[in-house]
């Protein structure tokens with residue numbers, strides 16, 4: 118019997134064959150966290166009495182959640198993490214303005230295919246798009262990893278999602294992943310690895326693949342996984358070991374060719390409808406950014422639609438590049454000018470309003486269409502506000518019309 | 530044995546409703562239990578009493594990795610959470626902080642809000658007015674972490690000791 122890629126990665130690391138369901142203690146190759154989870158990690162390390170962490174070279178820190186800090190307390194907590202980074206001689210430390218951790222860590226080439234990675238953020242599954250095992254954990258688990266270089270895991274089963282065919286014009290990997298969430302449900306992949314494969318995934322850019330793996334956790338999964346190839350190596354600027362699945366016990370086959378733009382309606386990420394069913398829903402805000410869809414390609418696709426157009430007067434459009442290098446490229450290529458001329462606001466590089474804390478939070482009863490990944494009650498602001506999740510193309514078209522709109526009309 | 534009064538919730542209770550992100554960047558940790566489950570019921574923290582038990586449906590604790598979600602529940606005095614199923618990061622965070630989380634199929638249909646239930650962690654049983662339910666037992670080493678009071682205590686008792694021993698050699 119063969120194994121899944123994730124089983125092989127863990128087996129290789131341990132030097133013995135493991136399979137789904139085994140509880141193992143594994144060495145962690147790389148661990149990272151941000152300004153949001155950092156303070157509790159440091160508290161846990163102090164409580165443990167750890168003076169020196171196991172290996173500063175395997176640790177990355179990126180400030181992205183409150184950038185720049187919106188309160189004295191947020192600033193105080195960041196200062197605490199900054200001090201820790203200095204004391205522990207953590208060189209892979211990125212202060213305010215570098216970008217969102219899930220974007221910066223691979224951009225810098227800190228990780229490579231075949232590695233075992235843990236991040237103190239639920240969307241650490243994003244990095245599975247690089248052919249590695251990456252999962253999110255809480256602060257205490259991270260403290261344990263920083264102290265010992267290890268963590269315990271239950272080797273996950275893999276739900277293999279095979280996507281055949283080709284996405285049509287105006288339809289992106291975001292629409293595909295929303296459709297997959299609709300099918301699998303918010304807990305359909307709990308404890309599992311979700312592997313995305315097939316022609317449609319192979320032909321996707323590395324950025325589009327990251328959007329897919331990013332939302333694996335929205336189905337309860339431990340990680341998203343996509344087999345590495347030349348595109349992966351090019352993005353990372355480094356090589357690694359490529360692992361392939363040659364056995365699966367559960368698979369889902371999709372043909373993506375007839376897929377339409379999708380929207381996840383408020384309250385649950387699995388509450389997914391075709392854009393035609395929600396078209397016309399008025400919006401107060403449109404948000405283009407986050408670790409799901411704040412990359413250059415996302416800004417590029419949105420700019421194609423917004424070029425020479427204006428954001429509707431009843432709507433505000435907030436655009437936030439996912440990293441500094443994304444921002445620089447978007448600026449150089451003229452995308453930032455297109456957004457500004459259309460009437461958009463460009464936010465500070467980071468998570469922005471995604472988690473409802475600052476830089477574009479929603480007021481009472483306000484409605485936002487967003488390229489991010491969660492639409493829980495109150496996620497982006499007031500309890501009575503609501504969030505529709507969609508692709509960059511749909512968000513751009515909706516910003517122009519002031520209501521949810523089908524982007525394909527702008528692409529003829 | 531854990532015994533307490535039940536507060537009942539539905540499926541997919543996410544970490545944003547357990548503790549909204551706007552309270553996370555606080556130097557004063559005591560504010561978290563004051564806002565526990567505020568996203569669903571703003572008066573919850575004033576009604577809950579030490580020893581009470583949360584009963585919920587499937588996928589409890591889905592969403593972000595914020596450990597404050599577990600701490601808010603624990604520090605509000607909740608003695609255990611019994612759910613049809615848990616989201617995995619929340620589950621780890623609960624065990625790591627010594628908060629008993631019990632996965633128990635059929636619990637939603639077996640209790641009503643305000644009931645008093647009893648939980649026997651060793652036997653893996655939950656006693657309700659509609660009968661006894663079996664729970665999925667924790668693997669032994671997770672039970673050890675939980676019994677130590679969490680991962681920090683576990684580390685202090687076991688791991689740091691081993692590390693020192695190795696260094697002595």
Ligand code: SF4
Nearest residue numbers: 240407408468471472
């Ligand atoms: S962009 Fe949103 S989902 Fe992504 S890491 Fe930041 S807060 Fe989390």
